Amino acid sequence: MNFDDTPQEAAFRAEARKWIDANAPREFEEELSKSSLGRIKLRKHNIVEVAKAWQKRKAEGGWVCLHWPREYGGRGATPVERVIWQQEEGIYFKLTSPFQIGEGMCGPTVMTYGSEADKRRYLPKIASGEEIWCQLFSEPAGGSDVAGLRTRAERDGDHWIINGQKIWTSGAHYSDYGILITRTDPNVPKHKGLTMFYIDMKSPGVEVKPIKQANGMQEFNEVFFTDLRIPDSQRLGAVGDGWNVSLTTLMNERMSIGARLATGLPELFDFCSNLMTDDGLAIDDRATRSKLANWAVKASGLKYTSYRAISALSKGERPGPENSIGKLVAGSMLQDIAMYAMDLQGASGMLTDPETAEAAGQFQAMLMSSPSTRIAGGTDEILRNIIAERVLGLPGDIRVDKDVPFNKIPTRGR
Known part of the structure; x- marks a missing residue:
């Protein structure tokens, strides 16, 4: 691998850096620098509105969804140019959080399975941030088993009637649209009776209820569907082929999450460099230095x-399991680092108020949100199975319900 920019890539990086220097919202730089994973919040401004303004400015400059075709709101850039842009955007990338699901998951699904009219109608507005999308997959009874979903869609002429519930839907409370996977045939095995749609989140029959999180945020939601009526034209893919459609979404989800997942190591290193303990600076302690060294090796x-x-993307190849590995390692590392930082803080580790807590409560916020990091986009167990089965070639888990019609799978007792 060659980590140096080619002349063309160096020119692209210089162009990106010049545009960011001239257009970045510097008034939010300090707050964004201090915000941590799990608490990206602005004191006097609505984060979604600020994010929309930044996304619009980027769209006008041609710096959104860089790898998408130009006719759909992108730039037609190479994968490496996309990475260069992300590197140069730096802390302002935190302002893209409301759009990551639309850009990284819903948009690619619409691009693959939507009609040409749908692509030209919805994709440019996803790219510009004018419309925000969410992903309606998880359900209370399904756990990590996406195919165990119970939200049902029943055909009524040229329309579908949808009833059911989704949970842990990030951003549903401010989203305009969402992609929704449903069960349309309970008489076949669970992976075969699914169908994907996209819906208007403001439609009659859609109710969103925010979930209060341990860290004080409300990013996740329950979403209820009561006789939601949508036209068949909002179907993505064939009837009964929803599992294959969902794989496009899930593949892009893991790539989006795994590629830029924070670990908290830079924050911990700075913290230890300035924290005075009973025995002196924390960074001078041998045990602390050993932990930092181990985490530094993992981060590298x-x-x-x-x-x-x-490198694989730059050669036109499909990347291997790197993103599953990255998310698995980074997710647990984030949690371990946050717990260690709180141990170093002692009793003050209970404080969360940014005005009084050490390190502005960064590690407290990290710890409170770290469990969700290890669940979103595939739990640790799911990722280990993927790596074991698809990379190492180990035998798959026994799945006794794989070929059983969904309505014949026992739901209580054994």
Whole structure:
């Protein structure tokens, strides 16, 4: 692998850096620098409105969804140019959080399975941030088993009637549209009776209820569907082929999450460099230095493993399991780092108020949100199965319900 920019890439990086220097919303730089994973919040401004303004400015400059075709609101850039842009955008990338699901998951699904009219209608507005999308997959009874969903869609002429519930839907409370996977045939095995749609989140029959999180945020939601009526033209893919459609979404989800997942190491290193303990600076303690060194090695491994994926993309190849590995390692590492930082803080680790807590409560916020990081986009167990089965070639888990019609799968007792 060659980590140096080619002349063309260097020119692209210089162009990106010049545009960001001239257009970045510097008034939010300090707050964004101090915000941590799990608490990206602005004191005097609505984060979604600020994010929309930044996204619109980027869209006008041609710096959104860089790898998408121009006719759909992108730039037709190479995968490496997309990575260069992300590197140069830096902390302002935090302002893209409301759009990541639309850009990274819903948009690619619409691009693959939507009609040409749908692509030209919806994709440019996803890219510009004018319309925000969410992903309606998880359900209370399904856990990590996406195919165990119970939200049902029943055909009524040229329309579908949808009833059911989704949970842990990020951003549903401010989203305009969403992609929704439903069960349309309970008489076949669970992976075969699914159908994907996209819906208007403001439609009659859609109710969104925010879920209060341990860290004080409300990013996740329950979504209820009561006789939601949508036209068949909002179907993505064939009837009964929803599982294959969902794989496009899930593949892009893991790529989006795994590629830029924070670990908290830079924040911990700075914290230890300034924290005075009873025995002196924390960074001078041998045990602390040993932990930092171990995490630094992991972070370096994550960085260069990610570069392998970038290198493959630059050659037109499909990246391997790097993103599943990256998310699995980074998710647990984030949690371990947050717990260690709180141990170093002692009793003050209970404080969360940014005005009084050490390190502005960054690690408290990280710890509170870290469990969700290890669940979103595939739990640790799911990712381990993927790596074991699809990379190492180990035998798959026993799945006794794989070929059983969904309505014959026992739901209570054994």
